[in-house]
Amino acid sequence: MKELDELNLPGNLGYTDDHEWAQITGKTVRIGVSDYAQDQLGDIVFVELPAVGDSFGKGDEFGTLESVKAVSELYMPMSGEVVAVNTALMDSPELINQDPYDAAWIIEIKPSDPSEYQQLHKAAAYLDLLKG
């Protein structure tokens, strides 16, 4: 298990209390789970993804991660419509453990309210949250 100070928490992302991250990429937003989440869950063995075209509200469940330990729901950091899913995770769910930010983005959405990004935690605030 990583020490909190060893976590990789990139500064250009917004984080949720549920350990998802969101990254603005032009007009879309990519969503994944944090280094803390993958470290706590252990080996990810399966990812359930939504369909392109599905719409979700902020906080809605959009998929699940299966780790060796448990089944964990994934929640939307922002509301929007799914425009892409990372199909590489279907065959290689371990990418989430190996590279939770770049290779293992989970979905890409067209946000219905881009200002919701401002409500997410900055990296330093997220780390403070983890430290309790």
Added chain:
Amino acid sequence: MDQNIKYTPLHDWHVAQGANMAAFGGYEMPLWYPSGAKAEHLTVITGAGLFDTSHMAVLTLHGPAARPLLQRCFSKDLECCLGPKKTPLLPGRCVYGVFLDAAAGVIDDAIVYQCNAEDYMLVVNASMGAPIAAHLQQHNQEEPEAALFDLSDRVGKMDIQGPAAARILGRILKNPAQVFEKMVYFSFKGSFDPHFLPAEPVELLDATPVMVSRTGYTGEFGFELFVAPAHINKLWDMLLTAGQPEGILPCGLASRDSLRAGAGLPLSHQDIGPWTFACNPWLFVLPRDETTAGFTKDFIGASALQASGGTPCTLPFAGFDPRKITISDKSLVTDLSGSPIGTILTCTTDMAVDRVDTKIVSLATPPEAGRPEPFTPRGLSCGFVRVDRPLDPGTEVLLTDGKRKLKVEIRAEIRPDRTARKPMQTML
């Protein structure tokens, strides 16, 4: 450190390695190490893994009353339990069975080792040493009564499991050829304390006494090793060093759970417990008389067993992909139309198997038996359900957590081509 939690001698090692730790059976134990539970599971199928199992409890029984006491309390008939000819238990051999209460509920499962004519050792689950000792003492009524000791804090234990286990262990034993000679499944040699439990000596290269038991909880070839607690850290380091060529990994409880579930082995207090020990895959531990409908001996729980009905049934299952259902108050088993038929006892993922067409294939399956090349299994969910009716292998049922539904198949066996029973000479 929490006063109520116990620690094995290897605890500091686990923490220093960055293991993900959790409470289990009153001990803080590693769930997995940084290599991850999947790599740990797979190395036990293809190489070797090393498990800290010092949380297990160890009792000993001594004297002429020891065997009669075990005959009364333990499910196996020690007078007819070995091999196809059902010969008596003898020194150097051990058997797996359960301790039942009068209502035929399981108090715990155990391996009983016969060390000498009148000396026995019992290995039971973490935190079960005292309850089993109390149960035995309650029925310890012969004169003179059997002497009973709880050695849980005087014995350290680790398991080396996987097809490379003998080759690795052999490198740190004084006379490996002698130790491994005629070492069949469920036999053992040596003693962790030769003064207390005399035995033909088995020693590490530095003369540390060790008890080597050809048993385990993974379904794979390997050994359980017992030494005095003072030698645990040394033995652990010796094995990890000796096993480097085979890629040995320290393994945590997560892979131990997924390996044992795939092997069809029960977890006490989860798959077997305080309900009637009937209609389950482990009835081989009962002393069934083949010629009559009865038992070959009387024992605690026998009359309740004879009076019990055929259901509910505990059955193994395997899914069609790695997805699991988290067990909670809301999780249950239904038939395909959605009618509730039972509960989920264990649900984990065996990461060494996958379905090839309809057949389950393991990383250990020989190519000629159907393992494609290359084969990178995604894993299959598996475990045990307890349902209100007998179901034939091949029957499909649904597991649900109240939200998602998972179709799984009732199985006779889950992970094929397990190595636990392979002849010793083929594993050296």
